[in-house]
Amino acid sequence: MKAAIQPRAWHRRWINQAVRAEINLCFTCGSCAVECPVNRATRGLDPRRLVWMANLGLMEDLLRLPDLWQCLECRRCTHVCPMTVKPSVLIAFLRWEAVREGVVSGELFEKRRHLQARFYRERATVVRNMLDETTQRIAGKQREKTASASLSWKSFTQFHGHDTHLASCFACGECSNACPVCVDRSVLDPLVLVRSALLGYGGEAMMSPAPWVCLQCQSCSRACSHRVQGHLVALALREEAETQGCVDAEFLKAWPEKDKVLFQDHAHRVAEAHRLLLKEPSSSQGL
CATH class of the missing domain: 1.10.1060 (Fumarate Reductase Iron-sulfur Protein; Chain B, domain 2)
Structure with a gap:
């Protein structure tokens, strides 16, 4: 049976080299998810999930997530992490990559x-x-x-x-x-x-x-x-x-x-803006 998730080790190594977010240190304690003000209100932004998707090298999926744009950049997730993982740094990096790779318009x-x-x-x-x-x-x-x-x-x-x-x-x-x-x-x-x-x-x-x-x-x-x-x-x-x-x-x-x-209203507006500015994937587009 084919696995539902296909980890990409080279993507994970590339992320670790590109940004010092210490994603490999995460042991899923959930402190970031509990303390994130957006996640507390909407249950729509779990920094822990983003970190583990990055650990699995799921770049294509990450770059298309509206979650990246819900973040208020308060860095509370980073401040509370006992393992010095920096989800806020990862999110900032993924936003730029999404624009650089043409996944979303820079207007976003x-x-x-x-x-x-x-x-x-x-x-x-x-x-x-x-x-x-x-x-x-x-x-x-x-x-x-x-x-x-x-x-x-x-x-x-x-x-x-x-x-x-x-x-x-x-x-x-x-x-x-x-x-x-x-x-x-x-x-x-x-x-x-x-x-x-x-x-x-x-x-x-x-x-x-x-x-x-x-x-x-x-x-x-x-x-x-x-x-x-x-x-x-x-x-x-x-x-x-x-x-x-x-x-x-x-x-x-x-x-x-x-x-x-x-x-919640703000999250809906951001998600709608993301939907409108999200570009259709093309066969020639790759990482």
Whole structure:
């Protein structure tokens, strides 16, 4: 009986030589699949599956997958891997190969960029409207008192025993450059979030969309040369909003559900763009 999958060892060797993604170290623990924000919402992007398809040398199949274009480039899959496998590096390489080999049109890069920026703006708009609704729902006097109160920067120096190193920030902007959501700084700029907390504007920051649309990918924290943990500052702002009574249980339950729908809508738009720009395979095309 012919095997359903025909591994191609030379393709695997070629991938390992072309990109340092350490795919041969993967032992399928599933950390990347669990932590990927796209996969959590849509079940449509499993970095572990892509790594093992690469391990089997299934290049033709990989290059035609819409999954490659669902990735938000947050690199969380790479950050959490205990074996230093880099699925995000592999995905970036496969995208370029798909265009180079003529599998998809190069227009897909620009289309995906526009769709991703639209997705981030939609998330910010939805959470902003939800925060406004929450403001009206919560008792006015208590809410106004909380919103107008300045929060000391010391409130955000730790998050559940972990130092945020907030006071070490000197506004170099490396966190902004690393953040995948910061393609539109009106949606989220980690530097603005950190400086707001440091300068006593935490009350305003925690009621803005920024801490709620943070993907918790830790890219900002890993990029910081002074070890400021921007992702923990965002979590601390969320928790402080709950502690201060600025958000209620209804908001905390509804936002993840609406966010999941937004992720799914974005995935559908990307898949449709991929379908339209995917080229028909030709007999002369090969790797």
